[in-house]
Amino acid sequence: MTYCVAMRLDxxxxxxxxxxxxAGVDHVSTFRKMLVFERTGERVLVLLSAGNLAVTQAxxxxxxxxxxTDTIWNAKTLTDVARVVGNAIxxxxxxxxxxxxxxxxxxxxxxILGGQIAGQPSRLFQLYSAGNFIxxxxxxxxxxxxESKYGKPIIDRLVTPSTSLDDGAxxxxxxxxxxxxxxxxxxxxLDLLVYEENSLRVTRFASLTDDNAYYKMIHDTWGARLRQxxxxxxxxxxxxxxxxxxxxxxxPLASPPDEMPGAGDPVSVQSLAQDFGGGAPG
Amino acid sequence: MTYCVAMRLDxxxxxxxxxxxxAGVDHVSTFRKMLVFERTGERVLVLLSAGNLAVTQAxxxxxxxxxxTDTIWNAKTLTDVARVVGNAIxxxxxxxxxxxxxxxxxxxxxxILGGQIAGQPSRLFQLYSAGNFIxxxxxxxxxxxxESKYGKPIIDRLVTPSTSLDDGAxxxxxxxxxxxxxxxxxxxxLDLLVYEENSLRVTRFASLTDDNAYYKMIHDTWGARLRQxxxxxxxxxxxxxxxxxxxxxxxPLASPPDEMPGAGDPVSVQSLAQDFGGGAPG
Numbered sequence: 001m002t003y004c005v006a007m008r009l010d011x012x013x014x015x016x017x018x019x020x021x022x023a024g025v026d027h028v029s030t031f032r033k034m035l036v037f038e039r040t041g042e043r044v045l046v047l048l049s050a051g052n053l054a055v056t057q058a059x060x061x062x063x064x065x066x067x068x069t070d071t072i073w074n075a076k077t078l079t080d081v082a083r084v085v086g087n088a089i090x091x092x093x094x095x096x097x098x099x100x101x102x103x104x105x106x107x108x109x110x111x112i113l114g115g116q117i118a119g120q121p122s123r124l125f126q127l128y129s130a131g132n133f134i135x136x137x138x139x140x141x142x143x144x145x146x147e148s149k150y151g152k153p154i155i156d157r158l159v160t161p162s163t164s165l166d167d168g169a170x171x172x173x174x175x176x177x178x179x180x181x182x183x184x185x186x187x188x189x190l191d192l193l194v195y196e197e198n199s200l201r202v203t204r205f206a207s208l209t210d211d212n213a214y215y216k217m218i219h220d221t222w223g224a225r226l227r228q229x230x231x232x233x234x235x236x237x238x239x240x241x242x243x244x245x246x247x248x249x250x251x252p253l254a255s256p257p258d259e260m261p262g263a264g265d266p267v268s269v270q271s272l273a274q275d276f277g278g279g280a281p282g
Numbered sequence: 283m284t285y286c287v288a289m290r291l292d293x294x295x296x297x298x299x300x301x302x303x304x305a306g307v308d309h310v311s312t313f314r315k316m317l318v319f320e321r322t323g324e325r326v327l328v329l330l331s332a333g334n335l336a337v338t339q340a341x342x343x344x345x346x347x348x349x350x351t352d353t354i355w356n357a358k359t360l361t362d363v364a365r366v367v368g369n370a371i372x373x374x375x376x377x378x379x380x381x382x383x384x385x386x387x388x389x390x391x392x393x394i395l396g397g398q399i400a401g402q403p404s405r406l407f408q409l410y411s412a413g414n415f416i417x418x419x420x421x422x423x424x425x426x427x428x429e430s431k432y433g434k435p436i437i438d439r440l441v442t443p444s445t446s447l448d449d450g451a452x453x454x455x456x457x458x459x460x461x462x463x464x465x466x467x468x469x470x471x472l473d474l475l476v477y478e479e480n481s482l483r484v485t486r487f488a489s490l491t492d493d494n495a496y497y498k499m500i501h502d503t504w505g506a507r508l509r510q511x512x513x514x515x516x517x518x519x520x521x522x523x524x525x526x527x528x529x530x531x532x533x534p535l536a537s538p539p540d541e542m543p544g545a546g547d548p549v550s551v552q553s554l555a556q557d558f559g560g561g562a563p564g
Binding site for chain 1: 431438449465475476484499500509517
């Protein structure tokens with residue numbers, strides 16, 4: 001299904017996307033979800049896409065080909081750029097949605113748009129199938145589209161606007177790695193773009209295959225270190241409940257119809273002790 | 283929405299469920315998702331539920347009240363027990379689905395059923411709205427229902443059938459903690475039941491509120507240790523691409539219509555170096 005994530009940090013933007021697409025498990029292909037628009041020294045815009053591939057490609061193509069009054073190249077602000085993308089979504093909807101419906105296919109697309117125009121701060125948006133959008137802020141400094149849930153907890157734990165670009169990239173890769181392990185519709189290679197605030201050009205980009213040494217290190221090391229941390233966490237200690245233990249410490253029991261309710265011995269059910277020992281030897 | 287997880291390990295079973303239910307964000311309540319059936323010395327069965335609360339409660343009530351030929355108390359094997367639960371789901375569907383449809387409500391329910399009958403090994407099943415089910419095995423030793431995606435990667439990384447019961451419980455709590463942080467429809471208190479193989483009674487159960495010392499330790503320590511591991515991972519190193527760098531190492535660029543394609547300087551885009559330094563000081 002895709003997984004794309006982008007972060008708006010104090011020192012710039014981080015973008016990471018996968019390349020797997022599928023129309024069922026026997027029809028899996030590789031298509032890039034990232035498109036970069038650069039007019040060196042004036043603007044850098046990055047568009048990540050998820051959803052129905054034909055829909056998202058049509059939207060991207062509409063933007064690239066546009067010769068209207070308002071294009072991605074002459075929009076004055078990032079909000080205007082977001083509106084250009086939103087309008088492209090609506091144009092493609094007007095053209096294709098009915099035909100898709102005939103075949104029982106949803107008009108399903110979502111985008112992340114981020115970047116910077118000279119003289120303005122960098123900004124980050126998420127756009128919906130309806131062509132409208134929301135913007136990232138310091139209290140919500142990242143967006144995800146596609147299979148977002150697997151990789152969300154680690155970002156929630158680690159990323160704030162003051163996170164460095166390299167740490168943001170590291171965290172995005174871990175988030176992607178967790179997703180790759182748990183969902184087959186997301187796959188390598190990955191596109192990673194790190195945008196440095198005010199550079200107004202792409203200075204850092206990598207297309208990561210499974211033999212990229214850094215990605216392999218993340219893949220192998222993170223899991224190994226997690227197992228080590230896990231082993232070091234204290235084990236639960238089970239202790240007998242005190243006599244007259246309250247009902248709240250007993251499991252929600254249903255008894256056989258031929259027995260009196262609560263015929264078992266509640267005192268022998270152990271509960272989690274409030275004190276617990278150390279973990280396994282480190 | 284709920285999150286429940288259960289594992290079938292070599293030495294027994296682990297069950298963990300939350301208690302939050304909601305009919306929209308202004309209608310949040312606490313209901314237990316776990317129900318335990320025990321005939322001491324003969325059978326212990328644990329049922330976890332997710333989905334529409336009225337549907338799942340109706341199914342549970344049907345099972346508890348049953349005086350038919352085939353009940354949860356006289357079923358001969360765990361497969362027979364699963365069929366009893368499946369039939370209860372179908373009875374409730376027959377009774378309620380049409381009325382629900384009138385109000386645009388899906389007949390949505392899923393269950394995890396696990397336990398042991400004397401003389402047989404413990405087993406674990408997942409049941410669907412259609413009343414059919416699948417069984418856990420050594421290659422798939424756990425099931426999740428409800429908001430399962432957030433908490434899946436950690437279980438995939440850590441749990442195998444040879445995992446101890448205490449480690450299984452620890453991992454389930456971490457999985458739940460990740461879910462709680464990232465989704466407001468899952469909430470405390472939690473019901474944790476650890477079933478020891480061949481005990482044929484409930485020996486270990488805890489209802490965990492946010493002031494339970496062990497759960498607080500998991501909640502605080504896991505996140506802190508993750509941040510530490512993260513800081514210790516090497517930072518990415520960015521290095522200039524070699525002259526004549528292949529197109530695969532460049533971002534997927536779209537150029538402004540008034541410029542020649544590839545007008546930028548590809549050599550100045552840095553990529554991830556294959557060698558990288560050590561991490562932050564531990």
